[in-house]
Amino acid sequence: MSGAGTCHGHGHARNSLDAARDNWGMRLVRPGVEYLASYRAALEHAWSPNTTDSAAGRVELERIDADPVAFLAAQDDPEGSGEPITLPDGSVVRRLPGYRRWIWDGDFGGMISLRWQPGTAALPPHVLGHVGYAVVPWKRRRGLATAALRELLPEIRGLGLPYVDLTTDVDNLASQKVITANGGVLVERFTMPAAYGPDSPALRWRIELVDQ
Numbered sequence: 540m541s542g543a544g545t546c547h548g549h550g551h552a553r554n555s556l557d558a559a560r561d562n563w564g565m566r567l568v569r570p571g572v573e574y575l576a577s578y579r580a581a582l583e584h585a586w587s588p589n590t591t592d593s594a595a596g597r598v599e600l601e602r603i604d605a606d607p608v609a610f611l612a613a614q615d616d617p618e619g620s621g622e623p624i625t626l627p628d629g630s631v632v633r634r635l636p637g638y639r640r641w642i643w644d645g646d647f648g649g650m651i652s653l654r655w656q657p658g659t660a661a662l663p664p665h666v667l668g669h670v671g672y673a674v675v676p677w678k679r680r681r682g683l684a685t686a687a688l689r690e691l692l693p694e695i696r697g698l699g700l701p702y703v704d705l706t707t708d709v710d711n712l713a714s715q716k717v718i719t720a721n722g723g724v725l726v727e728r729f730t731m732p733a734a735y736g737p738d739s740p741a742l743r744w745r746i747e748l749v750d751q
Contacts, residue, residue: 564644564645565642565643565644565648565682565683565686565687565690566643566644566690567640567641567642567643567651567687567690567691568640568641568643569614569615569640569641570611570614570615570639570640570641571611572607572611574641574643574647575603575607575611577646577647578641578647579600579603580647581647581675582596582597582599582600582603583600584675586673586675586676587673588639588650588652588673589673590671590673592627614638614639615638615639616634616636616637616638617636617637617638618636619633619634619635619636619637620634621634622634626665626734626735627734627735627736628733628734628735628736630734632663632665635654635655635656635662635663635666636654636655636656636657637652637653637654637655638652638653639651639652639653640652640687640691642674642683642684642687644678644683647675648674648675648678648681648683649672649673649674649675649678649683649684649687650672650673651670651671651672651684651687651688651691652670652671652672653669653670653691653694653695653703654666654669655669655698655700660700660701660702660703662704664732665732665734667706667731667735667741667743668703668704668705668706668743668744669695669700669703669704669705670688670691670695670703670704670705671705672684672687672688672717679713680713684714684717685716685717685720685721688717688718688721689720689721692721692746692748695748696748700748701747701748701749702745702746702747702748702749703745703746703748704726704743704744704745705718705723705743705744705745705746706731706741706742706743706744707741707742707744708741708742709728709740709741709742715742715744718744718746719744721746722746722747723744723745723746724744724745724746725742725743725744726743726744726745727742727743728740728741728742728743729741729742729743
């Protein structure tokens with residue numbers, strides 16, 4: 540999911556969430572030193588937490604090596620005070636308030652992230668969605684992303700957001716199922732900003748939070 544908000548990887552989905560917890564013991568954890576070795580191992584296996592930037596994993600390894608304490612602290616940034624974000628085309632934009640949670644089932648399974656603008660549900664054009672997620676390849680098809688998103692939604696509701704937007708590739712059916720299982724509906728097909736490459740079609744989805 541991803542720095543910009545692209546997702547790879549009811550009461551409606553309650554049964555799915557229960558099944559995921561029963562079968563895999565999934566929970567969301569704040570990034571911490573006790574989980575760092577497992578996270579690092581995923582990066583060393585060429586997994587990237589940013590679905591729009593395959594080099595992000597290497598950069599994260601460098602940051603862990605340089606200062607693991609600072610790296611972990613940067614994963615939870617509700618003030619948006621961290622370093623600016625570099626988009627795929629090299630342009631630099633300010634960081635929004637946000638945080639990551641790691642998907643944990645006894646081992647690192649992936650990441651789900653949230654970012655927002657205080658006082659509004661609107662996002663800058665370069666931010667593709669409020670929520671992004673990415674599951675390590677060897678743990679896909681277990682319902683981890685579906686369960687992680689469902690578990691994160693109450694936290695998001697506590698921030699006062701009336702809805703969250705998510706973006707998927709047009710052909711990423713697996714990620715689309717994660718969203719629809721959590722009550723998401725398709726809003727539009729659109730072309731991503733030029734910073735993400737020429738003629739990059741995508742789908743924007745929305746999960747309403749007010750009445751849930």
